Amino acid sequence: MQTINIAIVVVYLVAMLGFGWWGKSRTKNTSDYLVAGRRLGPLLYTGTMAAVVLGGASTVGGVGLGYTFGISGMWLVVAIGTGVLLLSLLFAPTIQKLKIYTVSQMLTLRYGHEATKVSGIVMLAYTLMLCATSTGAYATIFVVLFGWDRALSIALGGVIVLIYSTIGGMWSITLADMAQFVIKTIGVFALMLPFALASAGGFSGIAERSEAEFFSITGIGLQSIITYFVVYTLGLLIGQDIWQRVFTSKTPVVARWGGAAAGVYCILYGVAGAVIGMAASVILPNIESRDDVYADIAINVLPIGVGGLVLAAAVAAMMSTASGALIAAATVARTDVVPYVRSWFGQGPGVDSASDPKGSDAAAEDGHDVASSRRWVLGLGIVTIALAIVVQDVVAALTIAYDILVGGLLVAILGGLVWKRGNGLGAGVSMAVGTTVTLATMAYLEINAEDQYDGVYANEPIYYGLLASAAAYILVSYMTPATSAPVMAAWERRVAGILPDDDGAEPAGPPPSTEHRAR
Structure with a gap:
């Protein structure tokens, strides 16, 4: 049957x-x-x-x-x-x-x-x-x-x-x-x-x-x-x-x-x-x-x-x-x-x-x-x-990837959507600091783990990574120049649903500025 x-x-x-x-x-x-x-x-x-x-x-x-x-x-x-x-x-x-x-x-x-x-x-x-x-x-x-x-x-x-x-x-x-x-x-x-x-x-x-x-x-x-x-x-x-x-x-x-x-x-x-x-x-x-x-x-x-x-x-x-x-x-x-x-x-x-x-x-x-x-x-x-x-143990690898994703990238991504003062240098530093703190905490806990939940699977790496990432994002964004006006203007147009082809803007993207280095 x-x-x-x-x-x-x-x-x-x-x-x-x-x-x-x-x-x-x-x-x-x-x-x-x-x-x-x-x-x-x-x-x-x-x-x-x-x-x-x-x-x-x-x-x-x-x-x-x-x-x-x-x-x-x-x-x-x-x-x-x-x-x-x-x-x-x-x-x-x-x-x-x-x-x-x-x-x-x-x-x-x-x-x-x-x-x-x-x-x-x-x-x-x-x-x-x-x-x-x-x-x-x-x-x-x-x-x-x-x-x-x-x-x-x-x-x-x-x-x-x-x-x-x-x-x-x-x-x-x-x-x-x-x-x-x-x-x-x-x-x-x-x-x-x-x-x-x-x-x-x-x-x-x-x-x-x-x-x-x-x-x-x-x-x-x-x-x-x-x-x-x-x-x-x-x-x-x-x-x-x-x-x-x-x-x-x-x-x-x-x-x-x-x-x-x-x-x-x-x-x-x-x-x-x-x-x-x-x-x-x-x-x-x-x-x-x-x-x-x-x-x-x-x-x-x-x-x-x-x-x-x-x-x-x-x-x-x-x-x-x-x-x-x-x-x-x-x-x-x-x-x-x-x-x-x-x-x-x-x-x-x-x-x-x-x-x-x-x-x-x-x-x-x-x-x-x-x-x-x-x-x-x-x-x-x-x-x-x-x-x-x-x-x-792909679950351990996925846990590490998830921890880095949240601990390292969350602040820069959501910050860009909700906080106009956040800038590119602040985002970059926050990703680096958040990722580093997340991995360092994970490594420390893994070395000193008493059971499987104290190492890679512990909760602390995300918590510390998020806190460090948020602090870096806010401090660096306030201490350095705001995102340039042309970049923000292009961003605001896109958020409004206006594409470059719609308003005649240059499709190559935001013009070079103190925060944008063209390749």
């Missing part, structure tokens, strides 16, 4: 490949390939935003946390949903109007300073580790379902994501994510939640066989809750994979309210996952690893066929995060990192239509731009599959 579950998952995987070819037919230029032509309406945008943030940690991990800690296991996913809400309500409309491709391009536009370009390297490391972690995560489902070894499972799943992402770019990913969003919604809310609750005897049945602490919203510990909000909420505000979805929205209104709807959905998803885990603790009380809870419920509790849909929902969650991180990594590598590294050797930046933050999408019409983007997605996809197979 397990064959039916396997068949359902196989059909889902084949459908993902079909979305790759469907997306290819809609991809005509770089804008189509990287940001779906900036044409997503409310429905598609909400679905794809929810899909990209709700990965394996939110789905399999969220149920596992509910199994161990009860209703308070919801906080990880609630923190993610809160991040989406804050980004959408506070910053997404402004980000959408910039008509750019990467976070680093926003820094270049806002500050006009070379020091901010190192952010692309940090963002590339973060997106690669996120992709590798997600690639390794959905292999656990294949191991349970097919009985394959870990390397083969990673390779097969990774190749499927790689094919549909490479062929159609963001359009393929958007269409696949929308299907994944529907599958996750049905699998978690319509199937897994009611079946698990019914099998456990409802909330009264859970209460009879569980301690009162299981229903405490702070049962997981206040420190863990704070950490989730610091790491995930703040990280979601500035991650390239999330910003790239904002770039796909058709209008600022879609970016704000479509994203807000996705944030609310994520919060409900977190609550549902925790409740499913609570029910599982009553139905299957002897599961050793909480990461196995989701699959065990699908196989041992749910009816044949329903279990297959639920397993497909887990794979969908992980693949949506992996594909989003993959195209984000390729975009950052091609647009930010390669031109920056070439400048170290005295070569021209090699700017093309995708890497020029000052030009509009009208310049990105040539087919060779799409071909170049496909090569980057393909190459980095192979790298992430290899990383997921070879590196056993």
Whole structure:
């Protein structure tokens, strides 16, 4: 009977490949390939935003946390949903109007300073580790379902994501994510939640066989809750994979309210996952690893066929995060990192239509731009599959990348959006100081660690990095000249939604000033 579950998952995987070819037919230029032509309406945008943030940690991990800690296991996913809400309500409309491709391009536009370009390297490391972690995560489902070894499972799943992402770019990913969003919604809310609750005897049945602490919203510990909000909420505000979805929205209104709807959905998803885990603790009380809870419920509790849909929902969650991180990594590598590294050797930046933050999408019409983007997605996809197979502790690498992302870059990015006095030198120094303090604290704690939570996984590196970064940003910005008037004028035009082609401004960007050194 397990064959039916396997068949359902196989059909889902084949459908993902079909979305790759469907997306290819809609991809005509770089804008189509990287940001779906900036044409997503409310429905598609909400679905794809929810899909990209709700990965394996939110789905399999969220149920596992509910199994161990009860209703308070919801906080990880609630923190993610809160991040989406804050980004959408506070910053997404402004980000959408910039008509750019990467976070680093926003820094270049806002500050006009070379020091901010190192952010692309940090963002590339973060997106690669996120992709590798997600690639390794959905292999656990294949191991349970097919009985394959870990390397083969990673390779097969990774190749499927790689094919549909490479062929159609963001359009393929958007269409696949929308299907994944529907599958996750049905699998978690319509199937897994009611079946698990019914099998456990409802909330009264859970209460009879569980301690009162299981229903405490702070049962997981206040420190863990704070950490989730610091790491995930703040990280979601500035991650390239999330910003790239904002770039796909058709209008600022879609970016704000479509994203807000996705944030609310994520919060409900977190609550549902925790409740499913609570029910599982009553139905299957002897599961050793909480990461196995989701699959065990699908196989041992749910009816044949329903279990297959639920397993497909887990794979969908992980693949949506992996594909989003993959195209984000390729975009950052091609647009930010390669031109920056070439400048170290005295070569021209090699700017093309995708890497020029000052030009509009009208310049990105040539087919060779799409071909170049496909090569980057393909190459980095192979790298992430290899990383997921070879590196056993990719979670540690992702934690380091996340800590640097938040501790080093958050202040400069959000400061540029909300504080006009912040300048390029302040941003550059804040990134350097925040990153250094974060890494130094992490290294010190790792050397003196008494258990695994005192080293790389400790909370202090982000706290100290953020404080040092904020102090440096404010002090240096006040002690040095403000961002030059031409750079700020160009920034204000972009924030107002006026592109260079619209107002006749020079498309090459802000003119040279005391803060901008042309290559």
